[in-house]
Amino acid sequence: MKADQLLERRAVISGIGQSAVGRRLGRSDLDLTVEAALVAIADAGLTRDDIDGLSTYPGMGMGPGGFAGPAGPEVQDALRLKLNWHDGGGEGAGQIRAVMAACLAVAAGLARHVLVYRTVTESTAQGKGGRQALGAMGGTGGSGGGAPRMMGFMQWSIPYGAVSAVNWLAQVARRRMYEFGLTREQLAQIALNGRRNASLNPNAIFRDPLTMEDYLAARMISTPLCLYDCDVPCDGSTAVIVSHVDYTPDAPRSVAHVNAIGTALRGRPSWDQFDDMTTMAARDAAASMWERTDLTPEDVDVAELYDGFSILTMTWLEELGFCGKGESGPFVEGGERIALGGQIPLNTSGGQLSAGRLHGFGFLHEACLQLRGEGGDRQVAGPPEVAVVANGGGPIAGTMLLTRGRG
């Protein structure tokens, strides 16, 4: 495919912003979003009057309490934005589908500067008993006011007490142990690497050292996944500004160029019917991204790979080509290859396991920081030229390849 046919290359990330991030902040999702948005708009050298596009994942009340963030219209009204293009939704290539949509919108001339945000208040919501809100995951009230009844995908899973992604992904981990000989000690390296990097990130939620002994002694959630294999719910908002590449000379900060996006979903869109449990949708998203670029895995200097659960990161390492299929266990053993000074520095902010479950967008924010050389104590040497961001990895997945210079 010719480079001028790759419309995502007409987009750059010109600004990034993050609100306060923490546990039970007690602030509204709209308040956090406005905070992050104003940081990102200023970072891009713009004012709100320049923002003519808006996009989010998912918005509009999807999922259990604290998950969705404010709907687009709420943010538009709070900032009195005058929009030429607006979009939101929970379907598509992972959480960063909202960023991909913005890239295509600026390439199509529908907007010039798009504010894209992802906001969670899951920590505050769960403190108020939000975890009991299973009905929000696909249930509907019984006619007699009894327990909610399950519809859609949830009907095939919830009646068996498979109530969380941890139950579904635990079975992915068990299958990988069976097929590839993955061990808990190998899996632990994702959590240990994240915590090492988080200790260098002042905004991370968990910064105290984590040892292999701590990991192996942690309580099980759903075997073989333990507490440290699961990300930490938090409150926080991440915002980015997606601008047309023509804005690059006027941007006050070094922009991140979008080199390629990976959006494919070729297997069945299902947690339990997907053809290969050991890849899930990461396989298709990664393959479709590499089909759109001349860059290769060897060109990538920093990898920000979704770790909602540690096992997803293992899958991404393989599917993106940093190691062979089934080889991520030996690849991460000892942790050197994925450390800040290693072959492929991984999840440099601490990831969601230690820095907080900002639900995909935290990885994008960190990739942009690293490409700018603004990673502080956790900066990868170089600074890096090429970063990859992966979101999701169950039945939905999306990837973006970002470069410091124009590809």
Added chain:
Amino acid sequence: MTANGPPFRLLPRLDDANRFFWTSGSDGRLRFQRCGECRHYVHPPAPRCPYCLADALAPEAVSGRGVVHSFTVNVQKWFPDAEPYIIGLVTIAEQDDVRLTSNIIDTEADDVAIGMEVAVDFVEAEDVWLPVFRPVTAGRPAPESAS
């Protein structure tokens, strides 16, 4: 001691598409939609055969036998006072791309393994019969297989 599934089960909402599946166990048989043209089994229920697109799907009983594709022991107490229970992903004997998320019952967690043969049983709850699976062992014959 591993319990036989979660202590509290949120149940499926029955509709015209899924009613046959969730009530199939009333006669002790497990049923899936099957295509009258290409003979594939289809799950979850669909309006047309997703393999050949023929409008020829009808519920049909299967043997109730399957193989554990993967499993997990849920330890987290999503429900008050819940003992650990085994969630299993079972591939049906008839077709290797049809799987059910279910519970593996009547066994201890340490005795469950990927590749293990299992047979269906049903947990009756209100108006539904939830298919669950127990190991097929020499000392305990599986339920009579369906024709």
